[in-house]
Amino acid sequence: xxxxxxxxxxxxxxxxMKRDSENCLMGCSIIGSNGKTxxxxxxxxxxxxxxxxxxxxxxxxxxxxxxxxxxxxxxLRLRNPWGNSEWKGAWSDKSEEMKKYxxxxxxxxxxxxxxxxxxxxxxxxxxxxxxxxxxDIFST
Numbered sequence: 103x104x105x106x107x108x109x110x111x112x113x114x115x116x117x118x119m120k121r122d123s124e125n126c127l128m129g130c131s132i133i134g135s136n137g138k139t140x141x142x143x144x145x146x147x148x149x150x151x152x153x154x155x156x157x158x159x160x161x162x163x164x165x166x167x168x169x170x171x172x173x174x175x176x177x178l179r180l181r182n183p184w185g186n187s188e189w190k191g192a193w194s195d196k197s198e199e200m201k202k203y204x205x206x207x208x209x210x211x212x213x214x215x216x217x218x219x220x221x222x223x224x225x226x227x228x229x230x231x232x233x234x235x236x237x238d239i240f241s242t
Contacts, residue, residue: 115176115233118162128159130180130240144239150190151239157182160218160228168206175203176233185227193230195223200230 108114121128132142134153142151161179177193193199200222211219220228
């Protein structure tokens with residue numbers, strides 16, 4: 103679907119960035135096959151995400167990679183409106199990526215308005231997710 107409607111992943115990323123710059127309200131969800139609900143299991147593990155559940159898409163960001171100046175890291179900040187049950191994969195609260203990039207993530211959080219700042223180690227429903235994972239997992 104992404105390739106057909108947006109010109110591939112790059113076109114879809116640009117679409118999201120534009121909508122974010124226009125302050126559009128955005129959300130996403132994962133449609134479970136045959137109306138299935140409950141936890142999303144990825145590679146035999148609970149992903150922390152919930153099928154047929156709405157998440158708000160609060161920010162789209164590109165962060166310079168402090169370990170490789172030629173690269174950027176594409177992340178999305180999502181929120182589960184229930185205030186718990188967060189993504190457990192790459193860039194999640196206790197992930198290797200979060201440990202490695204913690205200072206960059208904390209610097210980003212400080213740029214947010216006070217009511218949007220969050221603790222990246224708290225199970226508060228707000229989490230980061232890499233664009234590649236997000237586009238592969240979320241369906242709507």
